[in-house]
Amino acid sequence: MTLQDLLGIELPIIQAPMAGVQGSALAIAVSNAGGLGSLPCALLDVDGIRREIAAIRAQTSRPFNVNFFCHTEPELDAARDRVWRAALSPYFTELGIDADTIQAGPGRAPFNSDIADVIEESRPAVVSFHFGLPSSDLVARVRASGAKILSSATTVDEARWLEAHGVDAVIAQGLEAGGHRGVFLSDDLSTQTGTLALVPQVVAAVKVPVIAAGGIADRTGVAAAMALGAAGVQVGTAYLLCPEATTSPMHRAALASDRARVTAITNVFTGRPARAIVNRIVRELGPISHAAPAFPLAVPTVYALRAKAESLGREDFSPMWAGQNTSGCRAIPAADLTSELGSAGL
Amino acid sequence: MTLQDLLGIELPIIQAPMAGVQGSALAIAVSNAGGLGSLPCALLDVDGIRREIAAIRAQTSRPFNVNFFCHTEPELDAARDRVWRAALSPYFTELGIDADTIQAGPGRAPFNSDIADVIEESRPAVVSFHFGLPSSDLVARVRASGAKILSSATTVDEARWLEAHGVDAVIAQGLEAGGHRGVFLSDDLSTQTGTLALVPQVVAAVKVPVIAAGGIADRTGVAAAMALGAAGVQVGTAYLLCPEATTSPMHRAALASDRARVTAITNVFTGRPARAIVNRIVRELGPISHAAPAFPLAVPTVYALRAKAESLGREDFSPMWAGQNTSGCRAIPAADLTSELGSAGL
Numbered sequence: 001m002t003l004q005d006l007l008g009i010e011l012p013i014i015q016a017p018m019a020g021v022q023g024s025a026l027a028i029a030v031s032n033a034g035g036l037g038s039l040p041c042a043l044l045d046v047d048g049i050r051r052e053i054a055a056i057r058a059q060t061s062r063p064f065n066v067n068f069f070c071h072t073e074p075e076l077d078a079a080r081d082r083v084w085r086a087a088l089s090p091y092f093t094e095l096g097i098d099a100d101t102i103q104a105g106p107g108r109a110p111f112n113s114d115i116a117d118v119i120e121e122s123r124p125a126v127v128s129f130h131f132g133l134p135s136s137d138l139v140a141r142v143r144a145s146g147a148k149i150l151s152s153a154t155t156v157d158e159a160r161w162l163e164a165h166g167v168d169a170v171i172a173q174g175l176e177a178g179g180h181r182g183v184f185l186s187d188d189l190s191t192q193t194g195t196l197a198l199v200p201q202v203v204a205a206v207k208v209p210v211i212a213a214g215g216i217a218d219r220t221g222v223a224a225a226m227a228l229g230a231a232g233v234q235v236g237t238a239y240l241l242c243p244e245a246t247t248s249p250m251h252r253a254a255l256a257s258d259r260a261r262v263t264a265i266t267n268v269f270t271g272r273p274a275r276a277i278v279n280r281i282v283r284e285l286g287p288i289s290h291a292a293p294a295f296p297l298a299v300p301t302v303y304a305l306r307a308k309a310e311s312l313g314r315e316d317f318s319p320m321w322a323g324q325n326t327s328g329c330r331a332i333p334a335a336d337l338t339s340e341l342g343s344a345g346l
Numbered sequence: 347m348t349l350q351d352l353l354g355i356e357l358p359i360i361q362a363p364m365a366g367v368q369g370s371a372l373a374i375a376v377s378n379a380g381g382l383g384s385l386p387c388a389l390l391d392v393d394g395i396r397r398e399i400a401a402i403r404a405q406t407s408r409p410f411n412v413n414f415f416c417h418t419e420p421e422l423d424a425a426r427d428r429v430w431r432a433a434l435s436p437y438f439t440e441l442g443i444d445a446d447t448i449q450a451g452p453g454r455a456p457f458n459s460d461i462a463d464v465i466e467e468s469r470p471a472v473v474s475f476h477f478g479l480p481s482s483d484l485v486a487r488v489r490a491s492g493a494k495i496l497s498s499a500t501t502v503d504e505a506r507w508l509e510a511h512g513v514d515a516v517i518a519q520g521l522e523a524g525g526h527r528g529v530f531l532s533d534d535l536s537t538q539t540g541t542l543a544l545v546p547q548v549v550a551a552v553k554v555p556v557i558a559a560g561g562i563a564d565r566t567g568v569a570a571a572m573a574l575g576a577a578g579v580q581v582g583t584a585y586l587l588c589p590e591a592t593t594s595p596m597h598r599a600a601l602a603s604d605r606a607r608v609t610a611i612t613n614v615f616t617g618r619p620a621r622a623i624v625n626r627i628v629r630e631l632g633p634i635s636h637a638a639p640a641f642p643l644a645v646p647t648v649y650a651l652r653a654k655a656e657s658l659g660r661e662d663f664s665p666m667w668a669g670q671n672t673s674g675c676r677a678i679p680a681a682d683l684t685s686e687l688g689s690a691g692l
Contacts, residue, residue, distance in 0.1 A: 156607065175521075176540040190610040190624050190633070194522040195538030196570060197561030197671035204673065215543030224542060224570040261502065264536040278536050287536070325543035327550065 003073070003209045003231040004133035006168060007126055007148055008063040010034030011342030013222070014171075014211060015334070016236030017067030017128065018179060018321065019043045021251065024055040026244040026334055033335035034342060036126060038065040045251040046114050053122045063125030065150070068111040069180075070134040071272075074294035076104055087291040088301055091278040091281075091317070095308045102304045108296050110134065114342060116141045126150060131272075132158075132184035133165050150211070152182030155191050159202040159210075169209040171234055176215030178237045178323035180274040181265065189265065189273060189288070198226065217328025219344030237321075238328035241338060250310070251320045252331075254279075260326040269302055269319040271295035280316035281305075349555045349577040352514060353472055353494055354409040356380030357688030358559060359568070360517075362582030363413030363474065364525060364667065365389045365687070370401040372590040372680055377408040379681035380688060382472060384411040389449040392460050399468045413498070414457040415526075417618075419543075420640035422450055425460065426460030433637040434647055437663070441654045448650045454642050456480065462487045472496060477618075478504075478530035479511050496557070498528030501537050505556075506549040515555040517580050518548040522561030524669035526581045526620040527611065535611065535619060535634070542574065549575035563674025565690030572690070581687060583667075585673035588683060596656070597666045598677075600625075606672040615648055615665040617641035626662035628650075 003012045013029040017040035027037030039056060043050050049066070055066050062154045081104050084093075092099045119142055120128060127142050128150040142149060148168040153159035159170045173182050174195025185191060195214040203210050209231035216225055217238045240247045240255055247255070254260060254277050264287035265273045272295035275306045276282065281302070285291070292298045306315040330337070349358045361376040363386035371689070373383030385402060387395050395412070402410050403425050431438075438445045457480045465473060465488055473488050474496040487669040488495060499505035505516045519528045520541025529538060541560040549556050555577035562571055563584045570580045586593045586601055593601070599621050600606060610633035611619045618641035623630065627648070638644045652661040676683070 174540055174542065176543040188608065190608050193670040194520055194561050195542040196520065196540060196567060197522040197563075197669070200564065200566050201673050202672065215540050217543075218546065220546050220574050221542060223573040227569040227573050230565050262534065262536050282663050323541040323543070325547065 003169065003211065006209060007036055009036050011338065012232030013338055013341045014038065014065065014232060014234040015239055016213065016234045018212070018236050018240070020247045020319070021240060021247045021321065024052045026239060026242065027064050028056055028059045029242070029244045029334035030147070030239075030338050031056070031060045031064045033338035034062075035338040036065050037165060038067050038128065038285060040067050042067070042069045042108055046118055048120050049115065050122070051195075053118070053124065053183055057259075058121075065126040065128050066119070066124045067128045067130065068128045069108065069131055070111045071131045071295055073110060074297060075325070076297065077293060081215060081297065082274060082332070083291045084293050084298065085301060087285060087289065091305050095305060097304055097308055099301070100203040102300050104300065106295065108299070112139060113138065119147065120145050128154060128247065130182050132160065133167070136165075139166065139258065145320065152213070154181055154183040154198070155193070156201050156205045157184065158183070158185050159206050163208055167208060169211055169231070169232050170202060171207055171213050172199045172230070173213045174198045174212070174214030175265065176191070176261070176324040177213050178271070178274055178275045179321045183273065195225070199228040199230055200226060215323055216327045217325040219341055221325070221328075222341050222344040233341070237323040238337060238341075239270055239334055240322070241329045241331045243331065244333040244334045248318070250315045254315065254320050255322060255326050255329050260329075263322050263324055267292045267298070269298065271298035274321065275323060277320040277322050279318065279320060349515065349557065351456065352555060353382055355382050357684065358578030359684055359687045360384065360411065360578060360580040361684070362525075362559065362580045363411065363580050363587055364586070366665070367586060367593045367667065368591045370398045372585060372588065373410050374402055374405045375588070375590045375680035376684050377402070377406045377410045379684035380408075380682040382409060382411050384413050384474065386413050388415045388454055389415070389463070392464055395461065395464050396468070398466070399470065403468075411472040412465070412470045413473050413474045413476065414461065414472075415454065415561075416475045417475055417477045417641055419456060420643060422643065423639060426639045427643065429637045430639050430644065430646065431647060433631060433635065434651065437651050441651060443650055443654055445647070448646050450643065450646065452646070457484060459484065465493065466491050468657045471494070474517070475530050476526060479513070482511070485599040498559070499526055499548060500529040500544070501531065501539070502547050502551045503524040504529070504531050505552050507531060509552045509554055513554060515557055515577070516548060516552055517559050518545045518576070520544045520558070520560030523559050524609070524621045525667045526616070526618055529619065538611075541571070545571060545574040545576050561669055561671045563671040565687055567671070568687050572673065579687070583669040583672055584683060585680055586668070587675045587677045588680040589677065590680045592666070596661045596664060600661065600666050601668060601675050602685065603670050606668055609668050609670055611636045613644070615644065618642035620665070620667065621669060623666040623668050625666065638676045
């Protein structure tokens with residue numbers, strides 16, 4: 001079965017869910033163009049998820065994907081929080097922020113039973129996860145809703161694990177990819193490989209369809225992924241300048257500049273490794289900081305710095321997610337980009 | 347003009363020069379199979395280069411490539427050397443090595459006037475460089491000898507620089523590649539991108555043919571590289587188990603095991619970033635050590651540790667170069683591997 005048949009789409013193009021830089025509008029445009037639009041839910045509460053799914057349903061009858069993080073919520077570690085706040089303290093001073101007013105604690109919830117209720121009510125065609133899969137009872141509820149289930153593998157071991165736990169397709173996320181690494185079986189970033197190396201090894205290791213992600217920016221990238229045995233591709237960065245994305249003007253300017261050639265996998269924004277354009281906080285504290293608390297406990301403090309700095313027109317603390325290939329970033333409608341990408345895959 | 351026409355070869359397959367794990371035998375086998383065999387000269391003196399070129403001439407009439415490092419020789423920095431020896435001192439103690447007997451100083455010379463004499467005498471069809479290009483007068487002598495000149499680019503900027511300095515083709519080295527990174531315009535490893543992201547951007551940036559390198563292990567990888575616009579590929583890791591390679595039994599065993607899935611770009615072996623299988627010294631001092639002296643000044647000390655450890659059957663200090671895709675490593679004749687790789691590229 002082709003990926004198109006499996007997911008009920010026309011083109012083997014999945015728009016990568018990108019929390020913070022897009023909502024329903026981008027998903028709608030991509031699904032209506034024959035690809036699979038994705039709604040990132042990592043930053044939404046249950047009401048927000050319901051509202052965004054309703055918005056999609058109102059504007060397309062095509063399949064779409066609803067995406068969730070499924071990390072284990074960490075215990076608050078007061079000692080580590082103190083170390084992290086100490087590392088950030090010169091920035092608090094510089095920006096005149098009283099750090100004591102910033103509450104510790106997670107800024108985002110993983111997939112849970114309340115969200116499974118929403119899936120059962122709203123029945124999206126596809127549900128995708130990042131950081132592995134939720135507990136087996138939650139996965140069973142999603143499956144019973146009729147949704148096809150996808151998740152990201154960054155290694156051959158993760159691909160095998162996901163197949164054994166019942167995903168319908170594996171997204172092979174090469175290290176070119178922007179945003180959070182899906183890595184979940186290892187803390188060792190030395191296991192993370194480029195897309196060209198990862199995809200054929202995952203294809204050889206699993207029977208389910210493999211979706212290539214990371215560094216694919218145009219139809220030559222799609223054709224290359226298909227040559228490696230992928231059944232389809234997931235593309236994120238190339239959509240960031242589309243008018244339907246909510247990418248900030250600051251982030252758009254960086255993506256359109258030569259600065260976008262220098263990205264790093266960093267944990268300073270959230271506590272988990274994610275690829276972003278190198279800016280001041282990445283340069284000064286990272287890319288990997290051992291002071292950073294467990295995901296997502298780094299978020300509230302960095303968010304406070306970011307908000308204040310952005311109000312002053314500065315991007316020093318803003319996560320400007322990007323993959324390693326921004327050559328496909330253009331300010332064109334997402335439907336046009338989807339059609340162009342899909343023209344190689346058929 | 348195709349890459350085959352430019353270099354006078356049948357298949358668009360270049361065997362990557364791999365100092366320390368191969369000599370003339372591998373180059374001969376690949377050239378006789380219609381690819382471009384390569385002789386790495388980084389560890390050879392002038393007499394050794396002459397001898398190896400004579401051996402190739404004796405066994406093939408086909409074009410071959412002679413490869414050189416072209417780094418700037420560093421001044422010995424006594425303070426830094428002391429810091430490095432201090433970092434290694436527990437290992438010296440453990441292995442019973444008197445570190446005072448190890449001479450500081452470079453273990454290898456870059457391309458120079460004496461080597462240019464050899465090129466003028468021996469007239470190889472192709473000369474390739476790593477770490478940029480030698481001085482313009484030396485490049486002019488190589489060009490006047492009739493050789494086509496190749497060098498590696500790890501970024502778009504490096505590709506443009508090499509084209510402006512007159513190379514006949516650019517090798518786009520993605521970060522999946524094993525061995526030394528060719529990077530020469532920046533010390534910032536955040537500029538280094540995966541092959542799938544790098545190749546199309548280099549193809550768009552230069553007019554000369556682009557050779558894709560990094561993570562290509564079989565004919566699907568060759569087909570993918572061609573889909574990205576490459577005129578040919580350079581493959582190294584997949585040749586390491588061929589009988590014509592001089593890869594050590596220890597290194598062969600690691601390449602054939604799951605350990606080969608965990609590699610890192612490390613400077614602990616030579617002072618310059620290079621991808622190798624993660625072993626004890628990489629884990630304990632690296633992957634990137636700020637104590638490591640400038641390339642190639644790290645070599646003599648680590649070599650002493652390596653030699654002693656290997657005599658005890660231990661690989662703790664051995665550079666086991668490998669790219670991120672060892673799935674193509676098989677103990678088959680290099681001619682067969684070359685034909686298989688080439689069957690995708692035509």
